[in-house]
Amino acid sequence: MARHLVRLSWRSVAQSFSRRAQVASSAWAGLAVLLFGAVLVAVALRFSGEAADTTDRLLRGALVLVLAVGSFGTGALTHAADPLDERAVVFAGRTPGAASSGTLLASLLTPASLALLLLSAATVLTSMTEDAPWLQAAAVVLIWLVWWLAARLGVRVGRGVSGRRWGHEFAMLASYCLLLIAPPLVFWLLFLPWQDALDAAGEAVSGSIPWAPPASVLFVDTASSPLVSILPVVALVLLLGLLEFALGARAARRAMRAVSPGGATRLGLFRSATSSGPRAIALRIWLAWLRDGRYAVVLTTVILMPLVFVIPIAVGGLGLEWLSLLPVPVFAFLLGWALHNDTAYDSTALWIHVTSGMRGVVDRFGRAIPTLLLGVIVILLGGVVTGWFTSRELDAVVVIGVGLALLGTTAGGSSIMSAWRPYPVARPGESPFSQPLRSWGAALVAHPVAGLVEIALCAPAIWLGLLAVRDGDWALAWGVLGAGIGIGAVLAAAGLFIGGRVFTRRGWKLLEFAQSY
Numbered sequence: 001m002a003r004h005l006v007r008l009s010w011r012s013v014a015q016s017f018s019r020r021a022q023v024a025s026s027a028w029a030g031l032a033v034l035l036f037g038a039v040l041v042a043v044a045l046r047f048s049g050e051a052a053d054t055t056d057r058l059l060r061g062a063l064v065l066v067l068a069v070g071s072f073g074t075g076a077l078t079h080a081a082d083p084l085d086e087r088a089v090v091f092a093g094r095t096p097g098a099a100s101s102g103t104l105l106a107s108l109l110t111p112a113s114l115a116l117l118l119l120s121a122a123t124v125l126t127s128m129t130e131d132a133p134w135l136q137a138a139a140v141v142l143i144w145l146v147w148w149l150a151a152r153l154g155v156r157v158g159r160g161v162s163g164r165r166w167g168h169e170f171a172m173l174a175s176y177c178l179l180l181i182a183p184p185l186v187f188w189l190l191f192l193p194w195q196d197a198l199d200a201a202g203e204a205v206s207g208s209i210p211w212a213p214p215a216s217v218l219f220v221d222t223a224s225s226p227l228v229s230i231l232p233v234v235a236l237v238l239l240l241g242l243l244e245f246a247l248g249a250r251a252a253r254r255a256m257r258a259v260s261p262g263g264a265t266r267l268g269l270f271r272s273a274t275s276s277g278p279r280a281i282a283l284r285i286w287l288a289w290l291r292d293g294r295y296a297v298v299l300t301t302v303i304l305m306p307l308v309f310v311i312p313i314a315v316g317g318l319g320l321e322w323l324s325l326l327p328v329p330v331f332a333f334l335l336g337w338a339l340h341n342d343t344a345y346d347s348t349a350l351w352i353h354v355t356s357g358m359r360g361v362v363d364r365f366g367r368a369i370p371t372l373l374l375g376v377i378v379i380l381l382g383g384v385v386t387g388w389f390t391s392r393e394l395d396a397v398v399v400i401g402v403g404l405a406l407l408g409t410t411a412g413g414s415s416i417m418s419a420w421r422p423y424p425v426a427r428p429g430e431s432p433f434s435q436p437l438r439s440w441g442a443a444l445v446a447h448p449v450a451g452l453v454e455i456a457l458c459a460p461a462i463w464l465g466l467l468a469v470r471d472g473d474w475a476l477a478w479g480v481l482g483a484g485i486g487i488g489a490v491l492a493a494a495g496l497f498i499g500g501r502v503f504t505r506r507g508w509k510l511l512e513f514a515q516s517y
Contacts, residue, residue, distance in 0.1 A: 060127050061215035064143060067123075068214065071116065071147040075154025079162065082155050084110070086248045087255035096256070100248030104152070104241075113148050120144040127218045135226060139217040142233045146214040149240035156247055169290040176289075179300060180378065183307040183327065184385055190311075277358060281366025284349065285342075289370065294345055294425065297432040298338050306330040324389045325399055325469065328382035329462075332403035333455070335375045336410025340447050342367050344422040347514035354507040361500030364415040368496060371411055379403035397477045398465040401484030405461040406454070408488020412495020413454045419503040421446045422513060461487055 075082075084107050089099040107113060120143045128136050161170050213233040289295045306327040314323055343350060346367070353363050379400055387396030423443040424436040455462075461483040468476035503510070 060123070060218055061212065063123060064215040064218065065212065067119065068147055068150050071151040072154035072157075075151035075156075076158035076161070077154075079155040079158030085159075086252040090252040090255055094252075096249040096252035097245075099252045100245050104244060104248060107152060108148065112151065113144075116147045116151070117144045120147065124218065138230060142217050142230070142237060143214045145237045146233065146240065149237065149244055152244050153240065153247075156244070156251070159251075169287070172290040172296065176299065176303070179303045183304065184382075186307055187310065187324075187327065188389070190314075277362040278366035278369060281363065282369035285346070285367060285370045288346070292345075292428065294428075294432040298345075302331065302334045302338050305334055321390060322469075324386055325395060325465075328379060328386055328399045329402045329406055331382065332375055332379055332407040333410055333451070335371060335378075336407045337414060337447075337451050337454070339368065339371050339411055339414035340417045340450065341422055341425060342414070343418040343510060344425045344514070348428055350514045351511055354511045359500065360419070360503030360505075360507070361497060363503055364419070364496045364499040367418075368411050368415055368492070372407065372492070375407040375411070376404070379407060394472060394474060394477045395469060398468050398480050401477075401480035401482070402458070402461050402465045403484070404481075405458040405484035405487040408490075408492035409454045409457050409495075410451070412492040412499070413450050415495045415499030416502060417447055417450050419499050419506060419510065422510065423447075457491060458487060 084103040086096070086099040086103045089103060090096055094102065117140070121140050124136055124139045124143060128139060213236045216229045217233050219229065289299060309330050310323060310326050313326070352358075383396040383400035383403065386399045387393050421443040426432055426434045426436070461480055464476055464483060465480045467473070468480055
């Protein structure tokens with residue numbers, strides 16, 4: 001059976017690259033990722049040889065860990081091209097355990113696994129040039145096994161996501177996470193001495209890398225017992241292997257169950273929101289962020305705009321100590337202000353809210369929950385990153401305080417404006433960049449003016465923040481944090497309440513607006 005599975009995997013891989021193959025895109029994507037991994041290994045090893053000792057250790061250890069994560073991600077993305085599925089083998093008369101172990105062992109000899117073996121050998125043989133041959137061989141095998149098991153677990157995750165039809169949602173979620181990481185990284189590369197920071201990080205991290213499997217096998221201390229570095233990696237391999245075997249046996253066992261058509265209705269996430277109007281609205285908005293291209297364009301703009309805003313100011317000559325404080329407050333303002341036309345974006349569900357007699361404050365609060373939760377999380381993380389950039393904890397406190405004030409104020413103001421002055425946008429299913437042929441009317445002026453008013457309402461927190469940063473006064477910094485929380489909470493609550501009253505009074509006019517374009 002194992003020989004047959006290996007032959008099947010090679011034949012399936014060869015056929016996957018044909019033009020008519022249903023999984024051709026996954027196969028070519030997997031090949032592209034493997035080639036990228038090879039280039040990454042070559043570049044990292046090339047520059048690590050010329051770097052300082054601590055930076056060299058950081059690059060080599062990070063390379064092993066990054067490729068482990070990359071193997072998992074590649075398996076998840078290209079799971080459709082993997083032919084070794086224990087759910088199919090179990091119907092050939094094998095027990096679930098035998099099917100799981102058979103596919104697991106057969107996957108060792110697949111083209112992708114052998115390519116990972118070559119990458120592991122290249123990494124180890126260029127990093128452990130002075131170690132004993134048996135240590136080099138052990139390191140090659142252990143790193144290869146970790147990468148291979150990570151890829152197999154990625155395939156399993158990809159199958160689970162695809163089976164539940166969550167692939168698009170997970171892809172969008174990953175895209176948003178990458179977008180959130182990109183602006184700080186670009187800011188770091190453009191405006192900060194990243195080479196010095198990399199050396200400093202190398203000194204801080206190099207001490208922990210020898211204890212981080214599987215990278216720890218690259219730094220075996222031959223003066224003491226090599227088992228100190230090898231045994232954790234062996235334990236990791238056994239743990240991942242047992243996990244893969246158990247999940248494979250479970251999948252094979254579930255495949256043998258008879259499934260009749262029909263059955264109970266599955267509400268998914270909405271099962272937890274059947275008794276809460278705001279929770280149901282918030283969950284629908286979250287799903288719209290992941291499924292609706294119009295929301296994706298808005299969120300992408302909000303995430304990238306702070307970097308675009310900062311670059312011309314930097315060219316104008318603003319000092320780095322002040323420039324580093326701008327991105328997080330700008331993001332907080334844009335995220336809250338982007339809520340100002342949410343009624344138009346969600347117009348297809350608006351009639352349910354109006355005809356069911358839903359209270360306006362429930363509608364407003366439900367729409368604001370996703371924005372407020374995302375904003376608070378990003379502001380807290382952004383404040384920490386800002387403090388790390390500037391090496392001053394005071395800056396982190398100030399940025400968090402000002403950001404929370406702007407987020408709460410703009411979310412409250414947008415809750416009023418979206419019920420008072422909505423304007424036409426592209427309908428669901430249309431291009432996010434299209435615009436209905438209808439005049440925006442007073443909304444063209446009302447929303448920018450509302451944004452300026454919201455900034456003015458946050459002036460006390462902003463002014464205290466400027467004084468705290470200029471004087472380095474911790475008392476003022478804590479005052480900024482308190483003022484930011486207070487202003488944001490009070491104005492957000494006031495905006496939601498007033499917006500709810502406006503929504504209730506203008507409900508039928510909003511419904512007429514939603515049906516008129």
